[in-house]
Every structure is written in C-alpha cells, then in structure tokens.
Amino acid sequence: MPSDIFTGHTVKAVLGPTNTGKTHYAIERMVAHSSGVIGLPLRLLAREVYQRVADKVGPENVALITGEEKIVPPKARYSVCTVEAMPSRTDAAFVAIDEVQLAGDLERGHIFTDRILNVRGREETLLLGAGTMTDILRRLLPGVDIVSRPRMSHLAYAGSKKITRLPRRSAIVAFSADEVYAIAELIRRQRGGAAVVMGALSPRTRNAQVELYQSGDVEYLVATDAIGMGLNLDVDHVAFAQRRKFDGYGYRELTPAEMGQIAGRAGRHVRDGTFGVSGHAAPLDDETVRRIEGHEFDPVKVLQWRSRQLDFSSIAALRASLEQPPELPGLTKALPAVDQRALEFLARNPEVTDTCASRNEVELLWDACVLPDYRKIAPAQHADIISQIFFDLVRRGHVDEDYMAEQVLRADRTDGEIDTLSGRIAQIRTWTYVANRPGWLRDPVHWQEKTRAIEDKLSDALHERLTKRFVDRRTSVLMKRLRENVTMEAEISASGDVTVEGHHVGQLDGFRFAPDKSAEGEDAKAIKAAAAKALATEFEARAERFAAAGNADFALGSDGILRWLGQPVASLTASEEWLKPRIVLLADEQLTGPARDKVAARAERFVSHHVETHLKPLVDLGRADELSGIARGIGFRLIENYGIVPRREIAEEIKSLDQDGRAALRRYGVRFGFYHIYIPALIKPAPAGLLTLLWALQNDGRDKPGYGDVVQQLATGRTSLVPDPAFDTTFYKLAGYRHLGSRAVRVDILERLADLIRPALQWREGSGELPDGAVGGGRFFVTPAMMSILGATAEDMEAVLGSLGYRHDKVEPAEFESKLTALKAASAPAQPAAEAPAETAAGSDGVPAPEPVAMTSGDGTAEAPSEPEPAKDEPTGAQPEEAASAASEQSGDTPEKASDSDEAEEPKPVMVWYQVRPDRHRRNKRQGGARPEGEQKGKGKFRGKRKERPHGKGGAVASARPPRREKPVDPDSPFAKLAALKEQLKK
Structure with missing residues (x-):
C-alpha cells in the first residue's frame, strides 16, 4: 500500500441526508482554527461559502481558489476551493471535503477519492456527505469517526x-x-x-x-x-x-x-x-x-480511483502510470477522463512526441492536458487547443499573446440568444482557466482581469436573456405585491395606458379597464387583481371630473356611443320616445354608488342638451302649447316623420290651415314648400346624423346598409346624388333627400327648383317679360339654372321631372327656336325714356307685395308657392348658356368631345314640359270656360292642330286657356294702394 495513504484516526466523517446543516457545521469548525481549507463540488457553491466565511472573518483573511478564479489576499488564512483546485498537500490546521459521495462518480470520482485519501489537516479533517458512504469509509479509513446527522425537516x-x-x-x-x-x-x-x-x-x-x-x-x-x-x-x-x-x-x-x-x-x-x-x-x-x-x-460499494504517482520520464511511462490499478479493496480504476483522453490523442502526434524529450516537457504536456473541456467539443478540437498551448509553453515559455488575444476577442460579444451566449461563456471560461494557471502567461494579471470582465459581461447578458425569455416581470412583480398586500402605485397616461409598479397592465377607457391582451392564465389574473386594487380610488376621482366636465368635452358618435375626451362612457338605446333615448353606462363594477349616479346624471344631461340643440325645432314643436287644432296636428306629423312630410299627404289639412296657424308653425322653423312641409334647419349633417341615429335606435337600423353613408354624402354638400340601391331608402329621407327617378334630390333644392319652374308655368301673354324657361301656355323647358342647382344632366332632369308628375312634348329645334324668339320679342318691354327707380318687394307704404299665384302639382292638388330660401353656396353644376343652346342641352344634347367625323351631329328635339291635371277640364266647366277651337285634348300649342289658331297681339301664340275673370278690386285693400302708388311713380 502506498505510504501516502493515511489512516482515519484524525478524520471525522459527518454523514446524513440533505438539510442536516453539514456545510454550516464545517464552516463553524474551520473558522475556529487558525487556518483551514475546504473543498466543494461546485464553483457556485464555493462562491457561496467564500462569502459566508468572508462575512465571519473578513475578506482579507479568505482566499477563493477555483480553476477559473483566484482571489488570494497576501495574508489569507482560510482557503475556499473547488475539489479539483484543492492543494494535493497542505499545512492548514483544518481540512474539509464536501459531498464525498461524489467519489463514486464516473467522471470526477477519482479526484474526490484522491482528496479523501491524501489531504489532511494538522488538527482536524472533516468529510461531509451522504450516509451511503459509511461502510466504504470505514473500510478505506480504519478508525474514522463517523457522525450521523438527522434531517431537520420531514x-x-x-x-x-x-x-x-x-x-x-x-x-x-x-x-x-x-x-x-x-x-x-x-x-x-x-x-x-x-x-x-x-x-x-x-x-x-x-x-x-x-x-x-x-x-x-x-x-x-x-x-x-x-x-x-x-x-x-x-x-x-x-x-x-x-x-x-x-x-x-x-x-x-x-x-x-x-x-x-x-x-x-x-x-x-x-x-x-x-x-x-x-x-x-x-x-x-x-x-x-x-x-x-x-x-x-x-x-x-466502490470509489473511482486513479494513481497520483505519475511517471513523467516519457509519454509512454506517463500513460502506463495512469493505467495503474488500485491496490486497496473498495477502489476501482476510473475510466479515462478528459485529460487522459486528450493525452492519448496527443501521444499519436509525432511532433508532440518529438518535443517531449525530457521529464519537464512531459510534465508540461500533462499540465496542459488538465485544461477542462468547458465547451464539450470533439476530442480532436480540444486536443488542438492543448497542443497549441503546449508548444507555446515549450518554445516561448508562455502562451502566445496574439493567439490568446485572438481567442478572447472571439468571445467578446454579447449579441445572440441563450445558446449562443452559453457557448461564448464556455469559450471564455477556457481562457479564464489559462489566465489563472501559474506561469502560463507573460502578463497573467492583465489576462485574468480581461477574461473575468468578459465572462461577467457575457453572464449578465445571458441572465438578461433568460429573464426576458422565461420571466414575465410584470406578473411576478404584481403577484408579489398582491401577496404583500401593499398599496401599489398606478399611473394613467393621457391616452389611458395604465401602469402599475412601472409595468403596463392595460388600458382604461372612460370607466372600463381592458387588461393587456397579451396576458393569459395567471398573468391575466394578476393584472386584473392588481389593476382593481390600484385603480380603486381612480374611478371615484374620474367620476368627479366627469360630473364637472363641460359640454365641449363630450361627443356623441354615429355609433350611438357617448365619448368623454375621446373615451367611451355610455351607449344610447331605444326608449318609448325617440327624442329621449335611454342611457346605458359603459363602466366596470368598480364604479358604484354615488359616483355611478353622478356619471349617469351628467351623461343624461349632455344627451338631452345635444338633442335639444341639434333638433331644437322638433323639440320645440313637441312643447309648443300655443299650437292648437290643425297646426298642432301638423306639428305632430312633422315630429313623427323626423321633420319632413310630403305636402300631398296632408293637403286637406293645409287647405284648412288658417294664416295664424301658418304663422305659428313658421315661427318654429317650418317651411311650406310646393312639394313638402319641412324644417330646413334639419337638412344639415349634424341634425341629419342625429336623426339617423335616433331612428336607427328605434328600428335596429345601425346594421342596415347605408347607415351613416348617406349623412356623409350630405356633409359633402351634394344637392342631389345617385342613390345606392343596396341602401335602406329611409336613410335618404332622414338626411333630407327624396327619390326622384335615377337621383335623390335634397328637398330644399327641390323647392328651389319649383321656384324656378313656377314663373314659367304661370306666364301668360301680356303678363310681362318672358321668364327664363317659359314658352307660354303653362309649359316650360329645362334651363341651365335648373340643372345647376341639382348638379344633374339632361337625362337626370328628365327622370326627376317625370317623377314629379310632369310630361313633355318633343319639338324640332328650328321650330322651337323660331317660336321662342317670337315670344321673347313680343314680351320685351318698351324702352322707357328715363330709368324708373327700383321697386322693392313692398310698396312705399310698407305694405308687402302679393304672393305669386299658386301652382298646381302633378297630382292635381292646388299648392301654395314655396317660400323664398336664403342664399347659399351650391355645388358646381351646368353653367348658363344662351337660350337656344340651353334648350338643346336640356333635351339631352349634352356637351361631349368633338367627333373625329367631319359630319355634324343632327340636332335633337327639344323637350317642352307641362303639368298633367286630371281635373283641369272639370274645373274649366265650373268656371264656364270651353276648350279653344282646334286644340286637341291633352296637347299644347307645340303639338299638331286641327285648325289655324287665332293670334293675339304682337303675333304671339294665343293662350290655350280662357282668359282669367277679373275680380272687382277693393279700393281699401293694400294691393289697390300699391297699384295706385306705382301709377303715381310712373307719372
């Protein structure tokens, strides 16, 4: 048995499961000695223990030694190391080895076994680990003192x-x-x-x-x-x-x-x-x-073992010593580790074997092979790095600075994702290890600082990427604050973005909170809970501001949504009275009690004010107590029909309406037109849009085609337009348009058209200068002015007039121009010797001039003339031309580009219009009149004749109607006074 295998008489093994306080016990024992060394399985754990020891005895007394990091104060008494970085021999008073059960690990076990068997403290040695090491330690270290510690918790x-x-x-x-x-x-x-x-x-x-x-x-x-x-x-x-x-x-x-x-x-x-x-x-x-x-x-049962008695006399001897089997029972020869595999690969390189001529070169080669393979790359690649380092150490005495700088520079980048950064960290750890090897670099301090800074920078970047990818900081912070039950700070931007504790959680629109759409699962729950807690007081404060807001801060859209400062707060729905829609608040449940009542009351006040402002004539009609009888009935009809009633629908009521009733209705803005009884103030975009909305609320019309589109066309100033057949026709009426043939015409413009047609229809021989468009006999032709106010073509006018009940005859252009010229000549007034003073609509005594004679509509109903309208800008339509060319245009001969053909286009017939009066002859019989001799039934003076018609004064065509009976004039009437005044002025 080798002599460096000690007995266990000075060794104490503290064994037990996790959470038994073994590491804490070792730290306490080490600082009780004058010096000590502790070996730990991980660099991370070594860092933690180093900090704990430094907190106890001061950082100047503690060294941290790992393969990639060395903090060694000059007077350090205690060393915290990874097991691989522990000294093979030490004079420290205390030695501890943690997690000794790793001696059975296939990859690192032989290193732990070596430290267990060979490293001892002068005064005390502690082995810390699992209870599974009890039997093997007793066999390998006779006399070892084994202490079992129970787990502190279940x-x-x-x-x-x-x-x-x-x-x-x-x-x-x-x-x-x-x-x-x-x-x-x-x-x-x-x-x-x-x-x-x-x-x-x-x-x-x-x-x-x-x-x-x-x-x-x-x-x-x-x-x-x-x-x-x-x-x-x-x-x-x-x-x-x-x-x-x-x-x-x-x-x-x-x-x-x-x-x-x-x-x-x-x-x-x-x-x-x-x-x-x-x-x-x-x-x-x-x-x-x-x-x-x-x-x-x-x-x-067995510990991994590799001989520490290495022979550096040659590469072959070194390889043989590494293969030496253990002599003690309980030990087994470890599988080749990374360093041994690298040596085996380099031993096949002739350049390496030739370089290792002495013991020093072999020992240097082995030191290089110990370089850890942090990147887990292929053995050949790892061996290439080792060979480069080895050759530099042999030939230069240190690693080439340029080579080192190049390798370090490759890793000095913080871009990329998690795997890329992890690869760069593994790469820089290799060169951090090189920088911390004694004697390997010319300026080791510089490279230690450089590689440490790069590794820290990469580590921070990797932590940031991990946190960004796998941590929703918003949810984690909000959940933590909710658990702590603290008041959270909430901020609301002008656009409604809500941030709680610096994290965006959603949008506050009016009195409704919408969580961030990206939130789901626990995230959504945390956001809702945090927002509810943080916005608890915001709803009340916002309700106070809402209640005190001016009307300018509110807007009612065509969608029926009431908005406050651009944010939706309420929606309109139908009610029993269409002029008084019901308000539904768009608010969360957090808006309750008095605050909710204030918001509802303010919203109702604005909507009522909005309706009363834009639809004032209708609202006033509904409240008009001075109206009675027929006038009151007409007022209700106008309200029911949103401000426009066709005159023929209430013709009998109009006939029975006295002058006082008319005057009262006019005071409320009612206009008595030739075709309609209507309120001109409502034919504007804002009132028309509100009328459309209120009608849609009552009739579920917001989803019908054309909703809102017709009002937009009204806003463009169109006096007439081509209606879209897909649109609901009601929307045209609500906007003030009436369907006539191929066009929809604004009712006020239609009344202006009637004002242009009426003089032409009423003109008779001897009644003064020929009006524009008149041809006598109750007939007229379309003038440019008529087309201009409608913005219509001749074809459009034909359809419009036909829909109004007019009919037309076609007259050859030459005949029409000849007779029109004769009529103009006959009706031209004699040139006065001196220009008379201009006459006003009223006489010198202030008596108003008489109203024009009533017209007869296409349905045969006698109509009152429409009232004059205020001047307004009209869209560009047809421009006035000479009378003859105008007549040609109205007949359908619209201007076009000149044809390439040299032949002139044949002139088209002129259309002369007249009214259809089914009861005309019956009325004539009552008046004692008779059909003129030679006139055919239903035909005018430009149609065929049975006999030559008699001519009147000046050669003009005689009127087809019998002469009007002259009524005796009341000398006291204002009309008689006005006539007398005119005679005096002439004299």
Missing part, C-alpha cells in the same frame, strides 16, 4: 401534478437544456415566470438566476441536478419532470440515492418539504417513495 411524497398546477416555491427538475427551456416557457405563460439553473451556466449567471428566485420575483425554479449539490434554496416542493439522464456515456434511470439528493432540496431548516413527479415522468413506485422519505439508499 420530506414527503406529494404524487403527480401538472406543471401548471404545481404549488408556489417549487423546483422542477429536468436533464436536458431543451426540456428545461420548454418547461420554463410554459411556466412563464401560465404562472408568470421561472428562474433557470443549469450546470452549463456560468456561476455568475446561476447566482443571478438563484437570486431571482430567492427574492420572490418568480415563484418557480427549473433546473438540472445542479441544484442537488449544496445550493441553499428556499424550495418547498421538488418535482421531477424527467427520471432519465445522460451521464456522459449513455442514458440511464436515476438511482433512488440521486433522486433523494435532489428531492432533499425541498424544505429548509425545520420547514417540511415535498417531492413528486410532473410533466411526462411516471409516478414513483411505493418502494422508491419509501426509500427517499426514509433516506434509505444503497451504500456506495
């Missing part, structure tokens, strides 16, 4: 649960990066987020992720078996999402001891913990559960 099996239903403070364990990422992503979507801990992460990244979990920012941890090695975590439940792992050689099932080591992370100090399975893992059998709960595992 560990119980909780069965199988879905990942999304695991309790808070759970750790989910998987054994591949892809599975870890998938589980973390699922938890982020459903529960707000999870921290990620894997052995492939750098210690700095793992520390940051652990802190994320420990601080309570996230409630779940997804990890590999890296958490089973001494990490002190506040975990209540451990769930195995997988039960198979790849151990470097193949996939195998976890042993009960390995599961117990990991499950033991649940519970802390005296708080009990639970474990179970989740995901795709099958439930544990009763025997496995019993053994884990009772910490009853198979003892470790």
Whole structure:
C-alpha cells in the first residue's frame, strides 16, 4: 500500500441526508482554527461559502481558489476551493471535503477519492456527505469517526401534478437544456415566470438566476441536478419532470440515492418539504417513495480511483502510470477522463512526441492536458487547443499573446440568444482557466482581469436573456405585491395606458379597464387583481371630473356611443320616445354608488342638451302649447316623420290651415314648400346624423346598409346624388333627400327648383317679360339654372321631372327656336325714356307685395308657392348658356368631345314640359270656360292642330286657356294702394 495513504484516526466523517446543516457545521469548525481549507463540488457553491466565511472573518483573511478564479489576499488564512483546485498537500490546521459521495462518480470520482485519501489537516479533517458512504469509509479509513446527522425537516411524497398546477416555491427538475427551456416557457405563460439553473451556466449567471428566485420575483425554479449539490434554496416542493439522464456515456434511470439528493432540496431548516413527479415522468413506485422519505439508499460499494504517482520520464511511462490499478479493496480504476483522453490523442502526434524529450516537457504536456473541456467539443478540437498551448509553453515559455488575444476577442460579444451566449461563456471560461494557471502567461494579471470582465459581461447578458425569455416581470412583480398586500402605485397616461409598479397592465377607457391582451392564465389574473386594487380610488376621482366636465368635452358618435375626451362612457338605446333615448353606462363594477349616479346624471344631461340643440325645432314643436287644432296636428306629423312630410299627404289639412296657424308653425322653423312641409334647419349633417341615429335606435337600423353613408354624402354638400340601391331608402329621407327617378334630390333644392319652374308655368301673354324657361301656355323647358342647382344632366332632369308628375312634348329645334324668339320679342318691354327707380318687394307704404299665384302639382292638388330660401353656396353644376343652346342641352344634347367625323351631329328635339291635371277640364266647366277651337285634348300649342289658331297681339301664340275673370278690386285693400302708388311713380 502506498505510504501516502493515511489512516482515519484524525478524520471525522459527518454523514446524513440533505438539510442536516453539514456545510454550516464545517464552516463553524474551520473558522475556529487558525487556518483551514475546504473543498466543494461546485464553483457556485464555493462562491457561496467564500462569502459566508468572508462575512465571519473578513475578506482579507479568505482566499477563493477555483480553476477559473483566484482571489488570494497576501495574508489569507482560510482557503475556499473547488475539489479539483484543492492543494494535493497542505499545512492548514483544518481540512474539509464536501459531498464525498461524489467519489463514486464516473467522471470526477477519482479526484474526490484522491482528496479523501491524501489531504489532511494538522488538527482536524472533516468529510461531509451522504450516509451511503459509511461502510466504504470505514473500510478505506480504519478508525474514522463517523457522525450521523438527522434531517431537520420531514420530506414527503406529494404524487403527480401538472406543471401548471404545481404549488408556489417549487423546483422542477429536468436533464436536458431543451426540456428545461420548454418547461420554463410554459411556466412563464401560465404562472408568470421561472428562474433557470443549469450546470452549463456560468456561476455568475446561476447566482443571478438563484437570486431571482430567492427574492420572490418568480415563484418557480427549473433546473438540472445542479441544484442537488449544496445550493441553499428556499424550495418547498421538488418535482421531477424527467427520471432519465445522460451521464456522459449513455442514458440511464436515476438511482433512488440521486433522486433523494435532489428531492432533499425541498424544505429548509425545520420547514417540511415535498417531492413528486410532473410533466411526462411516471409516478414513483411505493418502494422508491419509501426509500427517499426514509433516506434509505444503497451504500456506495466502490470509489473511482486513479494513481497520483505519475511517471513523467516519457509519454509512454506517463500513460502506463495512469493505467495503474488500485491496490486497496473498495477502489476501482476510473475510466479515462478528459485529460487522459486528450493525452492519448496527443501521444499519436509525432511532433508532440518529438518535443517531449525530457521529464519537464512531459510534465508540461500533462499540465496542459488538465485544461477542462468547458465547451464539450470533439476530442480532436480540444486536443488542438492543448497542443497549441503546449508548444507555446515549450518554445516561448508562455502562451502566445496574439493567439490568446485572438481567442478572447472571439468571445467578446454579447449579441445572440441563450445558446449562443452559453457557448461564448464556455469559450471564455477556457481562457479564464489559462489566465489563472501559474506561469502560463507573460502578463497573467492583465489576462485574468480581461477574461473575468468578459465572462461577467457575457453572464449578465445571458441572465438578461433568460429573464426576458422565461420571466414575465410584470406578473411576478404584481403577484408579489398582491401577496404583500401593499398599496401599489398606478399611473394613467393621457391616452389611458395604465401602469402599475412601472409595468403596463392595460388600458382604461372612460370607466372600463381592458387588461393587456397579451396576458393569459395567471398573468391575466394578476393584472386584473392588481389593476382593481390600484385603480380603486381612480374611478371615484374620474367620476368627479366627469360630473364637472363641460359640454365641449363630450361627443356623441354615429355609433350611438357617448365619448368623454375621446373615451367611451355610455351607449344610447331605444326608449318609448325617440327624442329621449335611454342611457346605458359603459363602466366596470368598480364604479358604484354615488359616483355611478353622478356619471349617469351628467351623461343624461349632455344627451338631452345635444338633442335639444341639434333638433331644437322638433323639440320645440313637441312643447309648443300655443299650437292648437290643425297646426298642432301638423306639428305632430312633422315630429313623427323626423321633420319632413310630403305636402300631398296632408293637403286637406293645409287647405284648412288658417294664416295664424301658418304663422305659428313658421315661427318654429317650418317651411311650406310646393312639394313638402319641412324644417330646413334639419337638412344639415349634424341634425341629419342625429336623426339617423335616433331612428336607427328605434328600428335596429345601425346594421342596415347605408347607415351613416348617406349623412356623409350630405356633409359633402351634394344637392342631389345617385342613390345606392343596396341602401335602406329611409336613410335618404332622414338626411333630407327624396327619390326622384335615377337621383335623390335634397328637398330644399327641390323647392328651389319649383321656384324656378313656377314663373314659367304661370306666364301668360301680356303678363310681362318672358321668364327664363317659359314658352307660354303653362309649359316650360329645362334651363341651365335648373340643372345647376341639382348638379344633374339632361337625362337626370328628365327622370326627376317625370317623377314629379310632369310630361313633355318633343319639338324640332328650328321650330322651337323660331317660336321662342317670337315670344321673347313680343314680351320685351318698351324702352322707357328715363330709368324708373327700383321697386322693392313692398310698396312705399310698407305694405308687402302679393304672393305669386299658386301652382298646381302633378297630382292635381292646388299648392301654395314655396317660400323664398336664403342664399347659399351650391355645388358646381351646368353653367348658363344662351337660350337656344340651353334648350338643346336640356333635351339631352349634352356637351361631349368633338367627333373625329367631319359630319355634324343632327340636332335633337327639344323637350317642352307641362303639368298633367286630371281635373283641369272639370274645373274649366265650373268656371264656364270651353276648350279653344282646334286644340286637341291633352296637347299644347307645340303639338299638331286641327285648325289655324287665332293670334293675339304682337303675333304671339294665343293662350290655350280662357282668359282669367277679373275680380272687382277693393279700393281699401293694400294691393289697390300699391297699384295706385306705382301709377303715381310712373307719372
């Protein structure tokens, strides 16, 4: 047996399950000695223990030594190391080795075995680990003092649960990066987020992720078996999402001891913990559960071993010494590790074998082979790096600075995703290890600082990417604040964006909160709960501002939504009275009590004011107490018909309406037109839009085609338009249009058209100058002015006039122009010697001029002339031309581009229009009149004749009607006075 194998008389083994306080006990024992060394299985755990020792004795007294990091104060008395970085011999008073059961690990076990057998403290040596090491330690170290420590809390099996239903403070364990990422992503979507801990992460990244979990920012941890090695975590439940792992050689099932080591992370100090399975893992059998709960595992039977007596006389001798078998029972020769595999690969390189001419070169080669394979790359690639380092050390005495700079520069980038950053961290860890090897670099301090800074930068970037991908900070923060039951700070932007504790949670529109649409599962619940708590006082404050707001802050849209400062607060619905719609608040349940009443009252006041302002004539008609009898009935008809009633529908009422009733209705804005009784103030976009909305509320018309479209066309100023056959015709009437043939014409424009037609229809021989469009005999032709006000073509006018009850004859252009010229000449007034003063509509005594003679509509009903309308801008239509060309245009001969043909187009006939009066002859008989000789029934003077018609004065065509009977004039009437005044002015 080699002489460096000590007995166990000075060794104490503290064994037991997890959560027994073994590491804490070792720290307390070490600081009680003058010096000490403790070896730990992970760099991460070494960092944690280093900080705890430094807090006790001061950082100037503690060194941290790992393969990639060295903090060695000049007067350091205590050293915290990874097991690989522990000195092979030490003069320290105290030595401790943690997790000694790893001596059975196939990959690293031989290193732990070497330290267990060969490293001793002068005064005290502690071996810490699982109870499974009891028998093997007694065999290898006779006289060892073994102390068993019981677990401080109870560990119980909780069965199988879905990942999304695991309790808070759970750790989910998987054994591949892809599975870890998938589980973390699922938890982020459903529960707000999870921290990620894997052995492939750098210690700095793992520390940051652990802190994320420990601080309570996230409630779940997804990890590999890296958490089973001494990490002190506040975990209540451990769930195995997988039960198979790849151990470097193949996939195998976890042993009960390995599961117990990991499950033991649940519970802390005296708080009990639970474990179970989740995901795709099958439930544990009763025997496995019993053994884990009772910490009853198979003892470790053999430890991995590799000789420390290495022969550096040659490469062959070195390889032979590494293959030396153990001499003690309980030890087994370890499988070739990374360093030994690299040596085997390099031994086949002639250049390497030629270089190793002496013991020093062989020993240097072995030192280079110890370089860890952090990147898990192919053996050939790893061997290439080792050979480059080895040749530099032999030929230069140090690693080439340019080569080092090139390799470090490749890793100095923080762009990329998680896997890319992890690869760069593994790469920089290789060069961090090189920088910390004694004698390998000319300026080791520079490269230690450089590689450390890059690794920290990459680690921070990786932590950021992990957090961004697997943690919804908003949900985690909000849930944490809700658990703490503290008042959360809420901010609302001008656009309604709501942020709670600095995180956007949704939109507050008026009095309704809409959570962020991206939230789902637990995230959505947290947002709603946080918003409800944070906005509790906002609703009341907002209700006060709403109640005090001016009318300018409100708007009622065509969709029936009342908006306050652009935000919807209420909706209109139908009621029993269409002028008084019902208000439905758009508010969450948080708006209650007096605050809700204030909002409802203010909304109702605005809607009432809005209706009374835009529909004032109709509202006033409904309240007009001074109207009575027929006038009151006409007022109600106007209200029922939204302000427009065809005159023929109430012709009898109009005939019976006295002058006082007419005057009263005019005071409310009612216009008595030739075709309609209507209110001009309502034929504007705002009133028409409100009328359309109120009608739609009563008739479910908001979904009917054309809703809102007709009002938009009215807003463009169109006096007439081509109606869309797909639209509901009611919307045209509500906007003030009437369907006439192929066009819909605004009723006020239709009345203006009647004002243009009336003088032409009423003109008779000897009655003065020939009006525009008149041809005598109660007939007229379409003038440019008529087409202009309608913005219509000749074809459109033909359809419009035909729909109004007019009929037409066609006259040859030459005959029409000849007779029109004769009529103009006959009706031209004689040129006065001196220009007489202009006459006003009233006489000198202020008596108003008589109204024009009434017209007769197409249905034979006598109509009163429409009242003059105020001047207004009209859309551009046909421009006035000469009389002859105008007549040609109205007949359908519209201007077009000149034809390429040299032949002139044949002139089209002129259309001369007249009214159809079914009762005309009956009325003539009552008046004693007779049909003129030679006139055919239903035909005018431009139609065929039976006999030559008599001519009147000036050669003009005689009137087809009998002369009007002259009534005696009352000398006291205002008309007689006006006539006398005119005679005096002429004299």
